Amino acid sequence: MKRYDYIIVGAGLYGATFAYIMKQAGKRCLVLDRRPYTGGNIYCEEIEGINVHKYGAHIFHTSNKEVWDFVNAIVEFNRYTNSPIANYKGQYFNLPFNMNTFYQMWGVKTPDEAKVKIEEQKADAMRKMAAEGIENPRNLEEQALALVGKDIYEKLIKGYTEKQWGRPCTEIPAFIIKRLPLRFVYDNNYFNDKYQGIPIGGYNKLINGLLAGVEVRCDVDFLKVRKEYEAMGEKILFTGAIDEFYAYKFGKLAYRTINFEHEIIDTTNWQGNAVVNYTEAEIPYTRIIEHKHFEMFGEEIEQCRRTVISKEYATEWKAGMEPYYPINDDENNAIYEKYEHLADQEKKYIFGGRLAEYKYYDMAPIVELAIQRAHHLLS
Template sequence: MYDYLIIGAGLFGSVFAYEATKRGKSCLVIDKRDHIGGNVYTEKIEDIHVHKYGAHIFHTNDKATWDYINQFAEFNRYTNSPIANYKGELYNLPFNMNTFNKLWGVTTPAEAKQKIKEQREAAKITDPSNLEEQAISLVGTDIYKKLIKGYTEKQWGRAATELPAFIIKRLPVRFTYDNNYFNDRFQGIPIGGYTSIIEKMLEGIDVKLNIDFFQNRNELEPLAHKVVFTGMIDQYYDYQYGVLDYRSLHFETKVLKDIENYQGNAVINYTDRETSYTRIIEHKHFEFGTQNTTVITEEYPKEWEPGDTPYYPINDAHNNEIYRKYKALADKETNVIFGGRLATYKYYDMHQVIAAALTTVQKEFITY
């Protein structure tokens, strides 16, 4: 008998397994994929650490979380400074003085603020009823049309006028010449990739891959006193209240032989509606690679269907109500712990997953 059966070898499950093992508990970690790491998994291709499930840049303002993850890896000084490509026009993200200068030729914050103010007033939107109106009311029409509309419609698979306003509660606008996407104090990429972090967390712990919990549930559950579940909560309860909706992604990864530098930046977003992918990732730039070859990934959003990897929960009123019903069931469980993106139906950045896992550990192992 194990103390814990942990379903999912991603960040949440791996942090929990590491901490439980430190406390003398025995753990069995399973994952239906053929690798550990979940969506932060990196694979070495042509001596380049490829982010197999989209770009992952670690960032946090919480020193405790930063110190925690640094025990497993050394981080480089990578700063996330994505570029937006709108029909061949290149703009800095997030929206800042470099962006405004390229758009309008303005050179001072006062000029940029006035330009946005004029466009907002011309739109005469007092009570935004959809995402388009919300975005224009925040940043004006030019920024919306070139840098928000097409990208957002591709990401969500529907017209911006059909998306609720709450999706864009705010938009990062900086009146400084600062291309750093995040405001967080700590930021970087682990030297050697994310997979090595998970390997260190799971060192000495029993791990079984290519194991589908739901196909082997009757055999697996009796193996441990408690279950830590990081999969889809609606699937755990056999969809009795309905299926929770997600957006998914499709990745096309290409090795470009004898091309040292394809696009000059790790991430370039394609913000026009006509380009079918939302962004291209050139992985070597995450670690300042100098290889003669490069690896790029085109990222395509898609509707989630059963069997696809779920990435982004659709936290509208309908889905949130379904989740509340599952959450009520989960709260009654005494031998099952739910954690991570899918089990809590909430989008997490990596630092938030780690913090949530450590909070769960504290609750589980609290001593009186």
């Protein structure tokens, strides 16, 4: 008999959730991670008494009560509501696009006034495309203009999107934004989900709770020592990059990634909000995160005498960088399907999570998928 029922490669949210379910079922689990700590991209580093989201802002949100109850049984979540702000050349707009945004953009005060303005701009965009013989939007720029018109596109979408993708909107496929939600209410809540928040005490508490009682080994590069661990485990859950697992047999999958600049500032409250997007092309970063606003409210903000901000720079992924966002175009999806075909034939290995499935997931779906996969295997 093998020493472990399951060896789990990757101590991120998927791997930790899977390990928790299996441990509860009495399975012997070992979790491995190549980083010196657990948590994957939701790992938090405490700086100046603030839980800094080291790999970018993470806000947990879901309408699935079972998932919400599951994570809250591990650690209590706070009442944080995601309400980002867009800064365009020093002018501020509320996000998502709602009545506050439309008032800031045009001075309109009622939903009917806002709808008239948007429809006028959409019609103008469609007339210009028709005059050029364009029947259907061919790229993201034309798609956005057809959905929201010139003002919102040029001030709040164009520059930000081009920084994210590293190419002009005219070179980005139209399907990237099949729809742009417009809310005709004065509500800055970014998510429509019923539940949202941040773990009280940071995401490390969630991961530590999920992995409580599970054997964990960090600083282990599994793919360099895989034969050693294959001999130890009955089954292996792999949550890393699937193309790397197969030694890039069919080529490398493409990603976008983010570089971060973290800075400690000697003030209690630097920008007044957790997330401010910079939507003009001339500013190189896409947004600034002020981390204390995720967990501190009211007087707590002033009592913490310093603050920590992070500037985010989107860039093309290269070897050695952290892959964040899969580029799910036809070319990359075709490469992934070849790797998926190999993975489906594996007897010992199970593949799951963002990198193994080459698909971007929010946190709640990751938890749900990991629970479902564990229960399926147990049944």
